[in-house]
Amino acid sequence: MKILLPVLAFAVGVAGFARPVHAQTLLTNPGFENGSTSPTGWGTVVGSTGATTTWVSGTAGIQVYSGTRAVAITAPAVNTYSARWNLLSSSRATVTGNQTYAINVWAMGSNLDLTGGINDQDGFNVGLVYYDSSNTQIGTWASASSSFASNNLWTNFSFTTTATPATATTAVFQLVYRRPATVTSGSNAMITWDDVSMAAVPEPSPVALLGLCALWVTFWKRFSRRRA
Numbered sequence: 001m002k003i004l005l006p007v008l009a010f011a012v013g014v015a016g017f018a019r020p021v022h023a024q025t026l027l028t029n030p031g032f033e034n035g036s037t038s039p040t041g042w043g044t045v046v047g048s049t050g051a052t053t054t055w056v057s058g059t060a061g062i063q064v065y066s067g068t069r070a071v072a073i074t075a076p077a078v079n080t081y082s083a084r085w086n087l088l089s090s091s092r093a094t095v096t097g098n099q100t101y102a103i104n105v106w107a108m109g110s111n112l113d114l115t116g117g118i119n120d121q122d123g124f125n126v127g128l129v130y131y132d133s134s135n136t137q138i139g140t141w142a143s144a145s146s147s148f149a150s151n152n153l154w155t156n157f158s159f160t161t162t163a164t165p166a167t168a169t170t171a172v173f174q175l176v177y178r179r180p181a182t183v184t185s186g187s188n189a190m191i192t193w194d195d196v197s198m199a200a201v202p203e204p205s206p207v208a209l210l211g212l213c214a215l216w217v218t219f220w221k222r223f224s225r226r227r228a
């Protein structure tokens with residue numbers, strides 16, 4: 001029995017920590033497969049950037065990452081920062097306050113200017129705009145600038161957010177084309193995104209903490225006994 005307790009406690013602890021990180025994504029239509037004239041739940045903002053947004057049709061692994069649809073932005077002009085695809089207000093992600101989220105995105109660039117430092121290249125940011133239960137915007141989060149190693153290569157990008165504001169209840173998820181003013185080449189540069197996900201980063205479960213606690217108490221008792 002003496003040996004059984006710590007072993008059991010350890011097993012329970014490990015099982016608790018080893019839970020899968022991603023249960024399911026909080027994002028609507030994350031592979032952009034559904035919709036009639038545009039992907040269900042998603043809209044675009046281009047403003048005066050001159051950018052073009054496209055609901056891409058194509059072959060998995062080539063024009064799209066999986067399925068037959070993806071979303072893209074083509075940036076014909078310099079300084080196209082802020083053209084984006086975003087979740088519509090009616091399909092915001094449900095979030096909780098003081099929580100960090102794991103975000104995963106597949107993306108591919110074509111005709112991008114990938115020369116110079118990260119701040120001189122075509123790339124993209126993932127953004128979140130938070131709202132409270134009264135529907136008032138209360139904050140934002142944006143990923144670090146993300147750029148590609150090469151054109152025409154589907155690439156996986158992972159981000160972890162900072163903790164949400166305490167009163168956050170929903171969030172608008174954004175895929176933002178980032179084109180600094182220093183980019184002078186890359187006419188008709190395009191970024192395509194597919195299979196986006198967002199899931200809460202789990203806290204250690206109470207069962208896991210209990211297991212570790214039991215383990216500690218057992219060792220402490222043994223240690224004290226030996227010293228006595």
Ligand SMILES: [Ca+2]
Pocket residue numbers: 031032033064065066067068069070194195
């Ligand atoms: Ca897809």
